[in-house]
Amino acid sequence: MPKSRKRKQQVEVDHHPKPPTKTPKTTKETPKDPYPNHARPTREECVSVRDDLLALHGFPQEFAKYREQRLSSQTSNGCDVAVSSEPSDEKESVLDGLVRTLLSQNTTEANSQKAFASLKSAFPTWEEVLAADSQSLESAIRCGGLAKTKASCIKNMLSCLLEKKEKLCLEYLRDLSVDEIKAELSHFKGIGPKTVACVLMFQLQQDDFPVDTHVFEIAKAMAWVPVGADRNKTYLHLNQWIPDELKFDLNCLLYTHGKLCRKCIKKGGSTGKQQEKESEDNNSCPLLRYCK
Secondary structure, eight states, rough: HHHHHHHHHHHHHHHOOOOOOOOOOOGGSSSTTTTOOOOOOOOOHHHHHHHHHHHOOOOOOGGGHHHHHHHHHHHHOOOOOOOSOOOOOOOOOOOHHHHHHHHHHOOOHHHHHHHHHHHHHHHHSSHHHHHHHHHHHHHHHGGGOOHHHHHHHHHHEEEEEHHSSSSSOOOGGGGSOOHHHHHHHHTTTTTTHHHHHHIIISSOOOEEEEEEHHHHHHHHHHHHSSOOOHHHHHHHHHHHHSSOOOOOOOOHHHHHHHOOOOTTTTTTTOOOOHHHHHTOTTOOOOOGGGGG
């Protein structure tokens, strides 16, 4: 009898409705991806594009110091990564990097660099920048374009930072998670996703993938995002699908290629002598074979 009772209880348990099995979320299926069914770019595509662009351009020198910092950081964390024996520049402060990125908006790299140098020359400390009158600040960064808008954004950001942290310093971000960093920086008026992503990738050595005009146009041309995708959704999608360890090099190379080549994009790109140089060789763009 006891055995029969046990069998009966087992039958009752077996027929009891079971809760639905939850499928673990993967990186590619998170709600943050606006195009979860667009299964591109694949890892193989990312590696192939990176290697093709490395063969064409080499690694861009303008980003070399940031790459050195990332490799040094990986080595200090116990990763077996070869690091150049050449000394790297002193690590740029997070606040310097943020303002430098702000000044790079809607202008050329040369002009943004001049604007940042002019700003630091006129106002050596961020306390002086905050205390400066708006017209003086605008004059200091005028060569970078949109001086009034950028000056207002910088002063607003510094004012909010001082009120919140009681000092003009963003180094505390180095101890936060990526999501926490994004939340912190997004509180500042005029700080958009691309600016945040650049600070994450360059100043904080985090694995993120900024999407500027060049990267956006190339990604669309290679069908890495669906037709009709906008830049913000492209940023969310590519950050889900591009492997973390490939993001930095691939982003720097796509940005550089976008500045030098017009063959694989519809808008933007190089002008003047750069265009003439590229037009000399109609087969100079290795990305044409990926474009649909």
